[in-house]
Amino acid sequence: xxxxxxxxxxxxxxxxxxxxxxxxxxxxxxxxxxxxxxxxxxxxxxxxxxxxxxxxxxxxxxxxxxxxxxxxxxxxxxxxxxxxxxxxxxxxxxxxxxxxxxxxxxxxxxxxxxxxxxxxxxxxxxxxxxxxxxxxxxxxxxxxxxxxxxxxxxxxxxxxxxxxxxxxxxxxxxxxxxxxxxxxxxxxxxxxxxxxxxxxxxxxxxxxxxxxxxxxxxxxxxxxxxxxxxxxxxxxxxxxxxxxxxxxxxxxxxxxxxxxxxxxxxxxxxxxxxxxxxxxxxxxxxxxxxxxxxxxxxxxxxxxxxxxxxxxxxxx
Amino acid sequence: xxxxxxxxxxxxxxxxxxxxxxxxxxxxxxxxxxxxxxxxxxxxxxxxxxxxxxxxxxxxxxxxxxxxxxxxxxxxxxxxxxxxxxxxxxxxxxxxxxxxxxxxxxxxxxxxxxxxxxxxxxxxxxxxxxxxxxxxxxxxxxxxxxxxxxxxxxxxxxxxxxxxxxxxxxxxxxxxxxxxxxxxxxxxxxxxxxxxxxxxxxxxxxxxxxxxxxxxxxxxxxxxxxxxxxxxxxxxxxxxxxxxxxxxxxxxxxxxxxxxxxxxxxxxxxxxxxxxxxxxxxxxxxxxxxxxxxxxxxxxxxxxxxxxxxxxxxxxxxxxxxxxxxxxxxxxxxxxxxxxxxxxxxxxxxxxxxxxxxxxxxxxxxxxxxxxxxxxxxxxxxxxxxxxxxxxxxxxxxxxxxxxxxxxxxxxxxxxxxxxxxxxx
Numbered sequence: 001x002x003x004x005x006x007x008x009x010x011x012x013x014x015x016x017x018x019x020x021x022x023x024x025x026x027x028x029x030x031x032x033x034x035x036x037x038x039x040x041x042x043x044x045x046x047x048x049x050x051x052x053x054x055x056x057x058x059x060x061x062x063x064x065x066x067x068x069x070x071x072x073x074x075x076x077x078x079x080x081x082x083x084x085x086x087x088x089x090x091x092x093x094x095x096x097x098x099x100x101x102x103x104x105x106x107x108x109x110x111x112x113x114x115x116x117x118x119x120x121x122x123x124x125x126x127x128x129x130x131x132x133x134x135x136x137x138x139x140x141x142x143x144x145x146x147x148x149x150x151x152x153x154x155x156x157x158x159x160x161x162x163x164x165x166x167x168x169x170x171x172x173x174x175x176x177x178x179x180x181x182x183x184x185x186x187x188x189x190x191x192x193x194x195x196x197x198x199x200x201x202x203x204x205x206x207x208x209x210x211x212x213x214x215x216x217x218x219x220x221x222x223x224x225x226x227x228x229x230x231x232x233x234x235x236x237x238x239x240x241x242x243x244x245x246x247x248x249x250x251x252x253x254x255x256x257x258x259x260x261x262x263x264x265x266x267x268x269x270x271x272x273x274x275x276x277x278x279x280x281x282x283x284x285x286x287x288x289x290x291x292x293x294x295x296x297x298x299x300x301x302x303x304x305x306x307x308x309x310x311x312x313x314x315x316x
Numbered sequence: 317x318x319x320x321x322x323x324x325x326x327x328x329x330x331x332x333x334x335x336x337x338x339x340x341x342x343x344x345x346x347x348x349x350x351x352x353x354x355x356x357x358x359x360x361x362x363x364x365x366x367x368x369x370x371x372x373x374x375x376x377x378x379x380x381x382x383x384x385x386x387x388x389x390x391x392x393x394x395x396x397x398x399x400x401x402x403x404x405x406x407x408x409x410x411x412x413x414x415x416x417x418x419x420x421x422x423x424x425x426x427x428x429x430x431x432x433x434x435x436x437x438x439x440x441x442x443x444x445x446x447x448x449x450x451x452x453x454x455x456x457x458x459x460x461x462x463x464x465x466x467x468x469x470x471x472x473x474x475x476x477x478x479x480x481x482x483x484x485x486x487x488x489x490x491x492x493x494x495x496x497x498x499x500x501x502x503x504x505x506x507x508x509x510x511x512x513x514x515x516x517x518x519x520x521x522x523x524x525x526x527x528x529x530x531x532x533x534x535x536x537x538x539x540x541x542x543x544x545x546x547x548x549x550x551x552x553x554x555x556x557x558x559x560x561x562x563x564x565x566x567x568x569x570x571x572x573x574x575x576x577x578x579x580x581x582x583x584x585x586x587x588x589x590x591x592x593x594x595x596x597x598x599x600x601x602x603x604x605x606x607x608x609x610x611x612x613x614x615x616x617x618x619x620x621x622x623x624x625x626x627x628x629x630x631x632x633x634x635x636x637x638x639x640x641x642x643x644x645x646x647x648x649x650x651x652x653x654x655x656x657x658x659x660x661x662x663x664x665x666x667x668x669x670x671x672x673x674x675x676x677x678x679x680x681x682x683x684x685x686x687x688x689x690x691x692x693x694x695x696x697x698x699x700x701x702x703x704x705x706x707x708x709x710x711x712x713x714x715x716x717x718x719x720x721x722x723x724x725x726x727x728x729x730x731x732x733x734x735x736x737x738x739x740x741x
Contacts, residue, residue, distance in 0.1 A: 121588030
């Protein structure tokens with residue numbers, strides 16, 4: 001099966017998922033991002049002309065102010081023209097199909113699409129459909145993938161831990177519904193993390209999750225023992241419906257990250273969260289704001305990582 | 317019209333024939349096998365040298381989309397597809413719009429099919445009114461109108477008491493109840509097998525226990541009510557085991573599998589290929605192997621196309637939003653040959669799963685070429701390869717997971733009631 005993200009020469013054509021990408025590509029994105037961060041440090045001017053004259057369309061079928069904004073900032077720092085479209089479900093409710101919408105936007109001479117959609121696979125469908133000169137970045141599709149989030153997480157881990165091959169990493173929370181977790185798992189296994197754990201109740205884990213290369217824990221105390229990196233996941237409020245969990249309080253008791261539980265990890269462990277956080281549900285405020293937390297640096301690195309992905313796709 | 321089909325390899329599993337023999341047809345019936353009857357003078361001679369002459373296929377599940385979904389397909393287009401695929405008889409599920417829950421609708425459908433004079437159509441009546449799972453349909457009326465069995469198609473029947481009464485009522489009159497086992501609560505919102513691929517792709521999933529729990533209820537009710545049960549589209553290894561044990565116990569039970577499930581697994585979904593969005597979901601490789609083993613040892617009696625034409629607009633959507641289903645009538649024979657080849661089976665043996673066995677399930681004296689029988693015949697070139705592509709398909713539904721594949725086996729002639737209804741150029 002051809003990897004739809006790579007062109008004939010094995011170069012990145014679209015960024016749809018962290019799955020199936022060679023470590024060399026992941027590392028070159030991280031290196032490139034490091035370059036942008038280094039440049040910004042030395043200079044008052046944050047803007048580079050790499051994408052001058054190019055049009056980046058942010059197409060969000062699902063609302064997200066935060067992710068859209070970071071993509072917008074990244075594109076603007078690369079000097080691209082940015083067009084934001086919050087489509088929500090409006091055009092589909094008017095009877096326009098997803099591919100009709102995409103055709104219309106292609107006709108407006110887009111060079112790059114940044115797409116978020118509620119359905120897993122929607123971004124693959126778009127990538128298969130567009131002309132070869134258009135690049136597509138997945139900004140989150142259903143429960144499937146959110147590759148730029150995972151890449152900025154990798155950047156953060158590399159920044160604090162330098163290497164991947166000696167790490168013990170735990171992902172905690174609603175893996176079942178999380179596109180972030182799936183993208184993190186693929187990226188971490190590709191980059192050579194030798195021990196990757198997921199910690200969650202059975203109702204929040206997908207079938208055969210161990211086949212993705214993770215060790216499953218249901219007990220947080222056991223799962224956090226001696227880990228170097230703790231990656232928390234957001235718990236959506238609607239998970240209290242559908243008989244997945246009894247209450248937010250009970251979830252916090254078993255799976256919320258508190259100082260006591262954090263103490264089981266390595267003394268130099270870092271705590272990450274993709275945002276937005278639910279304080280008191282998956283993470284205690286004292287941990288979120290504490291010395292182990294790298295949650296705000298994650299956001300900062302997110303811009304450089306998205307600049308790296310966009311410029312790499314544009315071939316500049 | 318008198319037809320002489322000469323020099324072909326005649327395969328008639330029911331009569332144990334697999335030899336080069338001529339076939340003679342007059343007044344719509346087979347009049348002789350081997351030597352010509354005295355004074356037989358053919359109006360037409362079909363030279364079947366190098367070809368296989370066999371009973372027309374009988375498909376246990378073909379959705380022709382009429383009434384109600386004519387934008388997807390029509391009786392005309394799908395009947396053309398059937399005969400192009402060598403299918404001379406097919407059972408049609410009741411999930412039309414409106415569903416086949418009234419004798420008038422069934423009569424109209426039969427009438428339309430008769431007018432087209434192509435393949436035989438065997439409607440399966442709705443088990444409950446509007447397939448809602450609440451009230452029984454007028455089964456005897458529907459039976460008199462031509463329904464050969466009663467089914468919920470893919471519509472849920474969550475009320476177990478209604479299911480029990482429907483089976484009791486059907487058993488009263490000796491009607492067979494066709495059910496696809498799936499617990500609708502466990503399957504809710506699911507679009508793929510609850511396994512590695514759905515986990516990787518983040519697709520809402522349907523666990524195997526959705527099938528086995530429903531199947532266990534059905535088997536228990538079949539014992540209690542004495543109803544004859546036909547299990548449709550079994551999909552899992554555990555399901556096959558349950559059917560095998562129930563048959564061993566002597567339960568009057570039959571079972572079919574869709575050709576898609578006998579050949580494909582969740583792995584074929586690849587990167588969200590909506591062609592592989594099917595009902596039931598494609599399951600794991602172990603399940604697929606168990607389905608093939610079940611088909612081989614007779615636990616699964618028949619293979620069907622589960623023909624469900626879907627238009628492009630409904631398929632070119634993200635996986636979960638894309639409509640489930642695939643065209644199949646024209647692929648049933650090639651995919652039977654493919655299974656035969658892979659299973660190392662004799663052609664005459666493999667063909668029972670699409671001829672004599674489905675006829676037995678339908679309670680029809682069909683699927684064979686005995687003298688005196690209606691001449692429903694398929695003349696096949698078993699060596700011709702062809703590529704599955706939209707232009708090669710008569711069906712209005714051009715979508716199937718096999719699109720782009722080379723398949724072996726092309727129908728050259730199809731005869732229904734002794735009339736040539738299809739001839740490939």
